[in-house]
Amino acid sequence: MEPKVVSTTPFEGQRPGTSGLRKKVRMFQQPHYLENFVQAIFDTQSELRGGTLVVGGDGRYYNRQAIQTILRMAAANGVNRVLVGRGGILSTPAASCLIRKHKTQGGIVLSASHNPGGPEEDFGIKFNAANGGPAPESVTEAIYARTQTIDAYRTLEAPVIDLDHLGAQRLGAMEVRVLDPVSDYAALMESLFDFNAIHQLFNSGHFRMRFDAMHAVTGPYAVDILENRLGAPPGTVMNGVPKEDFGGGHPDPNLAHAHDLVALTQGPGALDFGAASDGDGDRNMILGKNFFVTPSDSLAVLAANAHHAPGYKAGIRGVARSMPTSQAADRVAEALGVECFETPTGWKFFGNLLDAGRITLCGEESFGTGSDHVREKDGLWAVLFWLNLLAVRQQSVSDIVHEHWRGFGRNYYTRHDYEAVDSAAAEGLMDHLRILLPELPGKRLGDYQVDYADDFAYTDPIDGSVSKSQGIRIGLEGGSRLVFRLSGTGTQGATLRVYLESYEPDPARHDQDTQEAMAPLVLIARELAQIEARTGRREPDVVT
Ligand code: VG1
Ligand code: CO
Secondary structure (H helix, E strand, O other), X not given: OOEEEEEOOOOOOOOOEOOEEEEEHHHHHOOOHHHHHHHHHHHHXXXXXXXXXXXXXXXXXXXXXHHHHHHHHHHHOOEOEEEEEEEEEOOHHHHHHHHHHOOOOEEEEEOOOOOOOOOOOEEEEEEEOOOOXXXXXXXXXXXXXXXXXXXXXXXXXXXXXXXXXXXXXEEOOEEEEEEOOOHHHHHHHHHHOOHHHHHHHHHOOOOOEEEEOOOOOHHHHHHHHHHHHOOOOOOOEEOOOOOOOHHHOOOOOOOOOOHHHHHHOOOOOOOOEEEEEOOOOOEEEEEEOOEEEOHHHHHXXXXXXXXXXXXXXXXXXXXXXXXXXXXXXXXXXXXXXXXXXXXXXXXXXXXXXXXXXXXXXXXXOOOEEEEOOOOOOOHHHHHHHHXXXXXXXXXXXXXXXXXXXXXXXXXXXXXXXXXXXXHHHHHHHHXXXXXHHHHOOOOEEXXXXXXXXXXXXXXXXXXXXXXXXXXXXXXEHHHOEEEEEEOOOOOOOEEEEEEEEEEEOOHHHOOOOHHHHHHHHHHHHHHHHOHHHHHOOOOOOEEO
16 A cells, blocks of 8 residues: 555636535536645644544535545555544534543544535535644645645555444554544533433423434534433433435524424424534524524523533633624623623634633524534534523523523624525625725614724734634624625525614513514615625525
């Protein structure tokens, strides 16, 4: 098994986006496409030579083939050992957990997260560093730069590695160890949450829940943790068998895509609790009986109640949220007297703050919540945190959130997505907003006066790196906000995201319908950005 060197030429557009390189499967299947990107990782991350690498993915179409390619290339590039999840399966948070627990030099995670899977759909790859987190921009930029000059990659001629049986195998001089993808992760969860209290809640006879794994990676994790370890009745996990095409759906846990689960929490006979996770297991949706918890509120409620979970009983050090996430968590941080950070979209921006011990909890409006236990957002972790809270507080989801609003006020929140918009039109819309920015402060928009308007830039408080143009932020009097940005995870045209937030301190006004409460702001956003004129779209494709 001699390493061989294969000549290649660069592909355009291999710059990682919000979370790795995501493209259509067909793109990845072109000869040398995946190989070039993987070689760029090995060429720029020299500590992998002689080191240990974690490899796994969300099980989508092309996962197994990509893993075989990566294993052969890892062996040819002098990696000493690869830890891979059985069947090639690792949820994103479990990959992060393994990197940290086994102190590896990094990991390669294969996923396009919430995007659909299948031969005509999406695939993705990203590199996580030794802290378990997505590589920071300095690293992703170095990888990208390498893809633009690459002229060869190294691989081995070797038989296919058996990924379906636990144990060690050799590939040239490298060891491939196939691990149970669930056990280390489940043990970590058990160390953070009160499993006895949750067990009792399941046994109380008056608590019914479902977890929707959406035919994606969390199925095996949820069955093991919820049903086997915590004693939830069999069938609690729905759509629990991972499929290469996620059963044809979008594995995106939101009100639009997890409609079956949402229906189970509504009307007569509604469940007490519903939860779902996404393709790679890092997102979560939390539902109560006839009640939806916005991800922004979820972060705020968890921050305010963290001391109820054993892993956080000493309290939290600080909180961070992505810029478009509502400011609900800021109020909690203020009340607790801890720091609060506003970062650009994408989990990679939380890594330094977590490593430095400045924050314990962090979250994004896009159904992402997490803590310093790993360096990725973590879907099942959030679900277990909520179950821990419900078990300890003995209240319904709705009661807990209403009580939270009474104490802190309510941040009404909605996100409107316009998908597969013409890229030039979307860029034009953002440029138009950028030109408007200087004249906005002090101006009236509908009933609101503009406090500030900027193109969000972030200086990392730990390493001083600067990230510019992270979205248009328009702050209105009274704490309301409009935010506009273009997605960095889409694979077709551009996706315009419009994020709207309105603050309501008065408890008498905490039970309005969200879309009704937000309607005036929605109109302002549409007009200001000239959405219909510039994109031809009257209505958003997805409202969450
Ligand atoms: C989206 C979300 C962002 C999230 C990212 C990756 O990015 O908005 O908050 O971190 O997806 O999540 P964008 O650039 O499309 O808005 V996941 O679960 O797809 O890894
Ligand atoms: Co995801």
